[in-house]
Amino acid sequence: MKAPPPELTRDKSLRLKDLTVSFDGFKALDGLTLTVDPGELRCIIGPNGAGKTTMMDVVTGKTRPDRGSAWFGDAVNLLTLSEPEIAEAGIGRKFQKPTMFESLTVFENLELALWGDKSFWKALVARLSRPERERIGEILDVIGLTAQRADVASTLSHGQKQWLEIGMLVMQEPELLLVDEPVAGMTPQETERTAELLLSLAAEHSLIVVEHDMDFVRSIARRVTVLHEGRVLAEGDMDQVQNDPRVIEVYLGA
Amino acid sequence: MSVAGRLSTALREDPGGTVLLALLAAVAIAVPVLNQAVPASSSLHLSTYSLTLIGKYMCYGMLALAVDLIWGYCGILSLGHAAFFALGGYAMGMYLMRQIGPRGVYGNPILPDFMVFLNWQKLPWFWLGFNHFWFALAMMALVPAALAFVFGWLAFRSRVTGVYLSIMTQALSYALMLAFFRNDMGFGGNNGFTDFKDILGFDLHEDHTRVVLLVVTAAALAASYLACRAIIRSRAGRVIRAIRDAESRARFLGYRVESYKLWLFVFSAVLAGIAGALYVPQVGIINPSEFAPINSIEVVIWVAVGGRGTLFGAVLGAVLVNYAKTFFTGALPEAWLYALGALFVLVTLFLPRGLVGLLSRLRPTLGTDDALPARWTHRSGVGASAGNKAK
Numbered sequence: 001m002k003a004p005p006p007e008l009t010r011d012k013s014l015r016l017k018d019l020t021v022s023f024d025g026f027k028a029l030d031g032l033t034l035t036v037d038p039g040e041l042r043c044i045i046g047p048n049g050a051g052k053t054t055m056m057d058v059v060t061g062k063t064r065p066d067r068g069s070a071w072f073g074d075a076v077n078l079l080t081l082s083e084p085e086i087a088e089a090g091i092g093r094k095f096q097k098p099t100m101f102e103s104l105t106v107f108e109n110l111e112l113a114l115w116g117d118k119s120f121w122k123a124l125v126a127r128l129s130r131p132e133r134e135r136i137g138e139i140l141d142v143i144g145l146t147a148q149r150a151d152v153a154s155t156l157s158h159g160q161k162q163w164l165e166i167g168m169l170v171m172q173e174p175e176l177l178l179v180d181e182p183v184a185g186m187t188p189q190e191t192e193r194t195a196e197l198l199l200s201l202a203a204e205h206s207l208i209v210v211e212h213d214m215d216f217v218r219s220i221a222r223r224v225t226v227l228h229e230g231r232v233l234a235e236g237d238m239d240q241v242q243n244d245p246r247v248i249e250v251y252l253g254a
Numbered sequence: 255m256s257v258a259g260r261l262s263t264a265l266r267e268d269p270g271g272t273v274l275l276a277l278l279a280a281v282a283i284a285v286p287v288l289n290q291a292v293p294a295s296s297s298l299h300l301s302t303y304s305l306t307l308i309g310k311y312m313c314y315g316m317l318a319l320a321v322d323l324i325w326g327y328c329g330i331l332s333l334g335h336a337a338f339f340a341l342g343g344y345a346m347g348m349y350l351m352r353q354i355g356p357r358g359v360y361g362n363p364i365l366p367d368f369m370v371f372l373n374w375q376k377l378p379w380f381w382l383g384f385n386h387f388w389f390a391l392a393m394m395a396l397v398p399a400a401l402a403f404v405f406g407w408l409a410f411r412s413r414v415t416g417v418y419l420s421i422m423t424q425a426l427s428y429a430l431m432l433a434f435f436r437n438d439m440g441f442g443g444n445n446g447f448t449d450f451k452d453i454l455g456f457d458l459h460e461d462h463t464r465v466v467l468l469v470v471t472a473a474a475l476a477a478s479y480l481a482c483r484a485i486i487r488s489r490a491g492r493v494i495r496a497i498r499d500a501e502s503r504a505r506f507l508g509y510r511v512e513s514y515k516l517w518l519f520v521f522s523a524v525l526a527g528i529a530g531a532l533y534v535p536q537v538g539i540i541n542p543s544e545f546a547p548i549n550s551i552e553v554v555i556w557v558a559v560g561g562r563g564t565l566f567g568a569v570l571g572a573v574l575v576n577y578a579k580t581f582f583t584g585a586l587p588e589a590w591l592y593a594l595g596a597l598f599v600l601v602t603l604f605l606p607r608g609l610v611g612l613l614s615r616l617r618p619t620l621g622t623d624d625a626l627p628a629r630w631t632h633r634s635g636v637g638a639s640a641g642n643k644a645k
Binding site for chain 1: 485488489490492493495496498499500502503504506507508509510513514517
């Protein structure tokens with residue numbers, strides 16, 4: 001009835017080289033070079049206007065750079081693909097504001113995100129197979145919404161909605177997840193749960209997390225990249241970065 | 255699961271629909287008995303006038319179902335569904351006109367009276383085939399479907415949504431009305447078709463024939479309800495509601511939103527066409543005023559009054575509003591449009607979920623599809639106990 005999910009090798013690294021994007025003379029990215037290894041959880045921080053969102057836009061095909069290259073593995077040239085093609089190639093993106101299907105239950109939201117034939121005629125007769133049900137059960141477990149599986153999504157808290165949307169992204173079996181400010185507007189408890197969630201996902205996915213919340217970054221980060229004026233200012237573990245005098249000057253010290 | 259088993263599960267989960275189907279069954283049994291078996295002298299006797307009225311309401315119920323399917327579940331507000339209803343009606347009307355044969359005023363065995371009157375010598379090509387019932391039957395569905403397909407393909411592919419789409423559907427219906435008013439279109443101009451004699455050899459003026467038409471209409475309405483319900487309960491139905499909630503997210507998950515909208519719209523148009531085809535032999539006339547924009551707007555009001563996104567509520571709304579209309583237009587003809595307008599305003603302000611919303615506040619088990627409570631709890635033990643490989 002349905003093709004199985006594609007065999008993802010989970011061995012692709014994201015390599016951005018010398019990316020430059022300018023808007024009306026303003027350089028949003030200025031020779032950005034960044035590599036994220038397979039299975040890595042990378043946090044990206046930086047002041048407003050440092051180029052974090054523009055970088056995500058380039059990776060997901062929303063913005064084309066003036067110069068530079070962006071490769072996902074050795075075969076996927078991101079600069080030649082459209083947004084859905086990049087999604088198909090295994091890069092998922094979570095936007096800041098949670099969007100899901102408010103009148104459907106948590107379970108149904110995940111069901112619709114299942115990998116497979118999405119045509120009308122197939123969906124008309126589609127039935128969940130046992131492995132699919134189990135897969136949804138696993139994701140429910142991962143995002144901590146098993147108890148809410150039958151709840152309508154509109155009744156979820158802000159934090160639960162963010163988790164559900166992350167869960168929907170994971171259902172699509174991406175290799176690399178880009179997550180934009182996942183804990184904005186969350187309570188401390190929700191923030192803590194989100195940290196656990198992202199750490200648990202990091203085992204099977206590469207993750208890039210853009211975040212402002214320093215405590216949160218400290219709680220999940222292995223490697224941190226600091227962006228400033230469209231360039232990488234510093235890279236390393238949290239302590240190295242926090243003690244770097246240039247970083248203190250532009251960002252942390254402020 | 256057997257068909258019967260599936261049906262009984264479906265009905266258990268849908269108390270409102272069960273009531274609707276039970277009522278339809280009751281109508282299909284009681285009305286023929288009260289009209290045929292009870293003598294005219296008895297106070298229980300149902301007049302042919304009332305019988306026709308009930309048949310008419312059920313046709314409107316089907317039209318309301320068609321509108322609720324796309325508006326309530328997919329957010330497509332069509333203000334032109336009367337056009338599909340009228341096209342189905344015209345297809346039936348053409349068959350009925352051909353059945354008149356030489357019994358018309360001018361006695362022409364092939365040409366309907368209005369063509370003789372216009373001095374036409376032969377039947378236009380698009381009238382060919384309508385002497386066969388099976389052909390007319392196919393056209394009742396295919397003509398509305400083709401129009402909906404072309405219109406929907408253009409509109410949905412260009413991502414026209416919201417009020418712009420509504421205006422376009424209204425314009426479509428208006429344009430068709432103007433076209434059908436013209437004598438040289440070959441559809442009888444502003445008089446349309448009337449003076450029908452018989453259908454499949456049965457006299458349309460006979461009570462027997464009318465009883466059979468009523469039973470067929472009740473069956474068609476029940477079948478339409480079950481078909482809509484089956485669509486909504488499928489995964490496609492969930493995708494359709496997902497599109498209503500967050501269209502861009504659905505696209506991002508890989509769903510081809512325009513194709514979902516298109517097929518739903520076509521199906522809805524077919525339902526409207528069949529409703530129109532059943533309507534014409536019962537009321538005995540079809541003319542271009544059926545395309546009038548106000549007709550389409552009235553359908554939307556029926557659905558809003560009954561309860562959008564509930565299917566059975568749409569049927570309820572259609573019957574109640576039309577009953578009120580029959581009453582008002584008899585008692586206070588000029589007040590009807592004001593009453594209709596006031597009704598719409600009141601429902602929008604105080605009953606956003608319609609009468610069904612009101613009922614479900616009194617009886618929570620009448621839950622509506624928008625907020626299916628605990629749908630999965632009783633049948634998805636598998637997922638809950640699954641391991642956590644991902645960790």
